[in-house]
Each structure stands twice: as structure tokens, then as C-alpha cells.
Amino acid sequence: MIDELLDPLRSQANLWLVITAFLVALSCALPGTYLVLRRMALTGDAITHSVLPGIVAGFLLGGGLDSPWLLAGAALAGLACVMLIEVIHQRLGVREDAATGIAFTTFFALGVLGLRLFASKVDLDPDCVLFGSLETAVNGARVSLGSFEVPLAFASAAGASLVAIAGSLVCGRAWTTGAFDPLHARCIGFRDGYARTLLLALVAMIVTAAFQAVGAILAVALLILPGACGLLVARRIPGVLLIATLHALLSAIGGFYLAWFAGINAAAAIVLAGFGLLCLAWAWSLLSSGRKVA
Numbered sequence: 001m002i003d004e005l006l007d008p009l010r011s012q013a014n015l016w017l018v019i020t021a022f023l024v025a026l027s028c029a030l031p032g033t034y035l036v037l038r039r040m041a042l043t044g045d046a047i048t049h050s051v052l053p054g055i056v057a058g059f060l061l062g063g064g065l066d067s068p069w070l071l072a073g074a075a076l077a078g079l080a081c082v083m084l085i086e087v088i089h090q091r092l093g094v095r096e097d098a099a100t101g102i103a104f105t106t107f108f109a110l111g112v113l114g115l116r117l118f119a120s121k122v123d124l125d126p127d128c129v130l131f132g133s134l135e136t137a138v139n140g141a142r143v144s145l146g147s148f149e150v151p152l153a154f155a156s157a158a159g160a161s162l163v164a165i166a167g168s169l170v171c172g173r174a175w176t177t178g179a180f181d182p183l184h185a186r187c188i189g190f191r192d193g194y195a196r197t198l199l200l201a202l203v204a205m206i207v208t209a210a211f212q213a214v215g216a217i218l219a220v221a222l223l224i225l226p227g228a229c230g231l232l233v234a235r236r237i238p239g240v241l242l243i244a245t246l247h248a249l250l251s252a253i254g255g256f257y258l259a260w261f262a263g264i265n266a267a268a269a270i271v272l273a274g275f276g277l278l279c280l281a282w283a284w285s286l287l288s289s290g291r292k293v294a
Contacts, residue, residue: 005257013138013139016151016154017135017138018256020137020151020157020213021252021255022249022252023157023158024209024213025222025226025248025251025252026161026164026248026249027160027161027206027209028206028210028219028226028248029226029244030164030165030167030168031168031202032223032224032225032244033226033227033241033244034172034176034179034199035223036227036228037227037231037237038196039179040196042101043100043200044224045100045220046101046103047078047081047082047200047204048203048219048220048223049107049108049220050077050080050081050103051077051111051211052110052112052114052115053073053077053107053110053114054072054073054074054075054077054078054208055070055073055074055111058070058072058073070208071205071208074208075201075205075208077107078200079197079204080107081103081104081107082200084103085099085100086099088103134153134265134266134267137213139151143155156209157209160205160206160210163202163206164206167199168241171195171198171199175195175199176237178196203223213267214271215267222271225251226248226274227244228278229243229244229274229277229281230242230243230244232278232281232282232284232285233281233284243281247277250277251270251271252273253273254273254276255267255271255274256269258273
């Protein structure tokens with residue numbers, strides 16, 4: 001039984017797939033935890049969808065998936081969506097949730113329109129952008145890291161993970177304090193508005209790095225599921241981040257095996273595995289608190 005489970009991982013391509021999937025999930029999990037903590041999950045969803053026109057524009061300018069224009073375009077599109085939400089909410093008096101829905105659907109529609117208009121002129125697969133293709137990504141372009149040659153998707157995911165870890169270490173306290181007590185955050189010198197903007201910009205860049213593997217739509221699940229799972233299990237922020245990291249690892253492994261045995265898209269399988277882990281965390285939280293399921 002154990003040999004049968006380990007047999008798929010003896011393939012180098014499958015091993016790269018699992019490692020890359022974990023790094024993608026981790027890079028989304030860390031900033032996503034702060035989004036959930038600050039009750040900005042819908043804003044994270046908005047950014048995930050709104051980066052699509054920036055991805056299309058960056059691809060047209062750079063001509064490739066590894067172009068820095070891709071990252072810049074996605075980050076700018078994400079920030080533009082956030083600014084549009086604020087304008088609709090503050091200037092027009094529309095409720096914030098409605099303003100968020102208006103902004104991200106508009107940006108997403110622009111992105112889909114751009115895909116349909118320009119996908120035939122450049123090598124940009126709409127299905128890859130929307131739903132991802134982790135299997136294709138890890139078997140595609142490669143880059144040299146010293147004497148090693150690794151998949152470009154792995155290098156991109158590793159870089160995104162390092163950025164996410166660095167952002168959490170540097171800004172985590174400001175993001176957490178602003179989530180619980182914005183007034184106290186201002187009193188001790190944290191500018192919550194700048195911290196919020198930095199978090200959203202980081203999310204936009206992370207989503208850009210993740211879209212080739214899991215797509216712009218499924219990336220939102222990797223942003224929200226780990227943090228929601230962590231908040232069900234742990235009560236302190238370090239514990240929440242630890243659970244979110246563990247969730248990223250287990251969902252990557254579980255999703256790989258689900259995709260392997262069921263023959264489905266790996267990115268979708270990772271999200272399904274992550275949802276299964278969330279259900280387990282919910283059940284554990286009910287049992288640990290002594291409550292009964294209604």
C-alpha cells in the first residue's frame with residue numbers, strides 16, 4: 001500500500017509538480033491569512049479577478065509569460081481595482097461589498113475581452129490563464145539556478161514564496177494590529193492605509209506568480225482556504241500562520257494524489273483537497289469546543 005502511494009512520486013516530473021504546488025499554495029496562504037483576518041476576503045477575490053487585464057496587457061508588451069511586464073501589469077491592475085472600489089464606495093455612496101462586486105466584475109470582463117481579442121495573436125491560452133495548468137507548467141520552460149536546471153514555474157513559485165514570507169515578517173505586525181484595532185495601530189505609528197495598500201499590492205503580485213499554475217480563478221481559493229482553516233484551529237496569529245502553512249502542504253500533496261487517481265486537473269484537485277481540510281478543521285473546532293452540529 002505504501003509502495004503504491006509512493007510510486008507516483010518516484011517520477012521527477014511528479015515530484016516537481018508537488019513541490020511547485022506547495023510553494024504556490026504557500027505564497028498565497030500567507031498574505032491570504034491576513035486578508036481573512038482583516039475581513040477582506042472579498043477584496044482578495046476582487047484582486048484575483050482584476051489582475052486579468054493587467055496580465056493580458058503585460059503579455060502583449062513583454063511577449064512571454066516570464067516578462068517582468070506581466071508582474072507590473074497585474075500589480076497595477078490590482079491597485080487600480082482597489083482604487084475604483086474606494087471611489088465607488090466613498091464618492092458614490094455605494095456599500096463596500098457592492099462596490100467590490102462592481103469593480104472586480106468590470107475588470108474581469110475587460111480581461112476576458114482582452115483574451116478573446118488578442119489570444120489568437122499571441123501564445124496566451126485563455127484556459128491556462130483562467131484555470132491554470134500545473135502539469136504543463138512544471139514540464140515547460142526551465143531556468144538554470146547555478147548548476148541545477150529547474151522548471152520556470154518552480155522558480156517563480158519559490159520567488160513568490162520568499163516575497164510572501166518576507167512581507168509577513170516585515171509587515172505582519174502592522175497588518176495584524178490594523179485588523180484588531182486600527183486606532184491603536186495609528187497611535188503606535190502604523191499607517192494602516194499604507195499597510196493595507198501594501199498587502200493588496202503583494203496579493204496582486206502573488207496572484208500573478210500563481211496564475212500559470214492554478215489560474216486566476218482558482219488562486220482565490222488558495223488565498224482564502226488556508227487562513228480560514230487556521231482561524232478555525234488556532235487562536236494566536238503564529239499558530240494561524242503555522243496551520244495555514246500546513247494546510248498549503250497537505251492540500252498540495254492531497255491534491256496531487258486526487259488528480260493522479262481521479263485523472264482531473266491538478267489545480268482543481270488541490271482546491272478540493274484544501275476544502276476537505278477546511279471541513280476537517282471545522283469538525284475539529286466543533287468537537288474541541290464541545291458544540292453539537294445543528
